[in-house]
Amino acid sequence: MATFIHIDIPTDDLDRSKKFYSELFGWTFKNPIPDTEFYLFATKDLQGNEGIRGGMGARGEPGQSVTNYIGxxxxxxxxxxxxxxxxxxxxxxxxxxxxxxxxxxxxxxxxxxxxxxxxxxx
Structure with missing residues (x-):
């Protein structure tokens, strides 16, 4: 069955956003593409199992919001x-x-x- 697999979060301040989500929810971030300002993050559900993954990078246009992706x-x-x-x-x-x-x-x-x-x- 098709399900949500990825979330993209646009940000105006990458360091501030990474700190916010990391401290609040324990998400971990890694940069898979050197020399870019785009990070992938991993989440876990309430039982500690792997959750939805996502990406975080610079906001592309004013008003751009979170985008969900379905596999x-x-x-x-x-x-x-x-x-x-x-x-x-x-x-x-x-x-x-x-x-x-x-x-x-x-x-x-x-x-x-x-x-x-x-x-x-x-």
């Missing part, structure tokens, strides 16, 4: 399903070495992303 087996398949259900979806794009992504909007105007893991994406 799907095929981005192309789900783009069609989203459009048939009355939503909107961007053309899928590769994230080289990681997978495929499409940005979407539900029937109420809420933005979300869909993600397909695929290390062969180019």
């Amino acid at each position: 799907v087996p095929s981005v192309n398949e789900y783009v069609k399903k989203i459009e048939q259900a009355g939503g909107k979806a961007s053309t899928p794009m590769p994230v080289p070495g990681w997978g495929y992504l499409a940005m979407c909007e539900d029937t109420e105007g809420n933005a979300f992303g869909i993600w397909e893991d695929n290390p062969d994406a180019a």
Whole structure:
């Protein structure tokens, strides 16, 4: 079943945001791409099990908010399903070495992303 797998949190002050979430919730951060200001974070549920992962980087535009991503087996398949259900979806794009992504909007105007893991994406 498709489920939430990733959260992107835009920030105006990366150090302040990392400190806030780390101290408040115990999230850990790592920078997987040298020379960038983008960090991945890991969360745990109340029982200490691995939780949803996420990313944190500079806010791209005024008013940009948290974006949730849903893992799907095929981005192309789900783009069609989203459009048939009355939503909107961007053309899928590769994230080289990681997978495929499409940005979407539900029937109420809420933005979300869909993600397909695929290390062969180019």
